[in-house]
C-alpha cells in the first residue's frame with residue numbers, strides 16, 4: 001500500500017473515493033453542504049455516506065464521514081473515523097482513497113495526518129492468507145489474487161501546514177502500522193505452523209533488514225544456563241523451545257538499555273492442569289507479548305529512535321505429555337530460586353521468570369518492561385478495554401501510562417503491596433506459581449511472581465494484555481483476532497525515554 005501527502009485544492013484530487021470529514025455542525029466547504037443535507041448526513045461519530053461529488057470535484061465518489069461534536073472530538077476519534085471510512089471504501093472495492101484532513105481542536109494538523117494514516121492502515125488489516133484465492137474465470141487452472149485491496153492512500157491538506165513535517169509523520173505512521181500488522185500476523189498464525197524454531201526464524205527474517213542484532217538460545221544453551229523453569233514448561237511439547245534476543249542501538253556509557261520481555265507461548269493447553277476445550281483455539285495467541293516486542297523492535301529501529309533497546313522472547317508451548325511437568329513438581333530457575341508448581345496452567349510466569357532473570361543478568365537494564373497474556377483474572381477485572389499494569393517505580397509507571405494514553409492503548413494500575421507479594425511464598429520452595437487456590441488477586445500475584453526473579457533495584461513494569469491482545473470483533477474496527485496491542489505503546493515509550501519530543 002502506497003501512502004502520499006498532497007497539499008493544495010482537494011477538488012483537484014482524482015481518487016476513486018475522497019473522504020470528507022465533518023462535525024455535526026456540518027460546516028462544509030461550498031457546494032458540499034447541500035449534498036450532505038440531501039443525503040441526510042448528520043455528521044455523527046463514525047457515520048458514513050457515499051455520495052456523488054458536485055461538479056467542481058474531480059474524484060469519482062465522496063465518502064462523507066462524521067466526527068461528532070466539534071468541541072469534543074479527540075485525535076482518537078479521527079483515528080477511528082479514518083479506519084471506518086477506509087473499511088467502507090474497501091468493501092466498495094475501490095482502489096484509490098484520499099482523505100481530506102479535518103481541523104481538530106487542540107491537535108496539530110501534522111498529527112491529525114498521522115492519526116488518519118494509522119487509523120486507515122490498521123483498519124485495513126486482513127488475515128486471509130490461508131483462504132484459497134478465487135479462480136480466474138478465463139483460465140481454469142490459474143489462481144488469481146482476490147483483488148479487494150486499497151492500493152493508494154492520499155492524505156490531502158487544505159490548510160497551511162509544514163509539508164515536510166507532515167510527510168515525516170505520515171511515513172512514521174506507515175512504518176508503525178506495518179509493524180502492527182506483522183505482530184497481528186504472528187499472533188493470528190495457527191499454532192501448528194509456528195513451532196518455536198520456525199517462529200524464531202520468522203522473527204529473524206523480519207528484523208534482519210533493520211539493523212537489529214538477532215540472537216537465539218536453543219535447548220542446550222538453556223540447560224547450560226540452568227533455565228529450569230522455562231524448560232519445565234517446554235518439557236511437554238513436541239517441539240524444542242527457543243529464547244530470542246533482539247538488540248537495537250548502542251550501549252552508551254552510563255545509559256543502560258530499555259529491556260522489553262514478551263511471553264511467547266505459541267499454544268497454551270494448560271498442560272496437565274488442562275484447560276476446558278471451549279475457546280481453547282484462542283490460546284494460539286498466547287505469544288502476543290513476544291509478538292508485540294518483535295513488532296515494537298522493528299518499528300523502533302526503522303524510526304531510528306536514539307535509545308539502546310533490547311527485546312527478549314521466550315518461545316515455547318504448554319502441552320500435556322508423558323514428559324510434561326506435573327502439579328507438585330519443584331523446579332529451579334537460572335537465578336537459583338526454587339519454584340513449587342501448583343498449577344501447570346500458570347506457565348506464562350514460569351517462562352518469564354527465566355527470561356527476566358536472563359535479561360537482567362545479560363543486559364543490566366535500568367528499565368525492564370514485560371508484556372504477557374498472563375491471566376484470565378485481568379479480563380474479569382478490566383474487561384477488554386485496559387491493559388493491567390503493575391510497577392515498582394513511579395516515574396516508569398507514569399511514562400508507561402502516558403505512552404498508552406497517547407496511542408489509546410490504555411493501561412490501568414493495580415496495587416503491588418507487600419501483602420500480595422507475600423502470597424507467592426511457598427512452604428516447600430522459595431516461591432509457588434499460584435497465589436492461592438481460589439485465584440483471588442490473580443493478576444497481581446502473577447506479576448508478583450515475575451518480579452520475584454528480578455533485583456528490586458531494577459525499575460520494572462508489567463503489562464497483562466490477556467484482555468487487550470485479542471478481539472472478538474465489535475469496536476472500533478470489527479476485526480476478529482489479534483489487535484497488535486503493545487507495539488504502538490512501546491514506540492511511544494521508547495520515544496519518551498530517548499528524550500525525543502513528539
Ligand code: BES
Pocket residue numbers: 268270286343345346347348373374375376377379434439442466467
Ligand atoms: N494464557 C493464560 C491466560 C489467558 C487467559 C490469556 C485468557 C488470554 C485469555 C495463562 O497462561 C493462564 O492460563 N492463566 C491462568 C492462571 C491460573 C492457573 C493461576 C488463568 O488465568 O486462569
Ligand code: MN
Pocket residue numbers: 268270318344345346347348
Ligand atoms: Mn496457562
Ligand code: ZN
Pocket residue numbers: 265268286345347348373374
Ligand atoms: Zn498462558
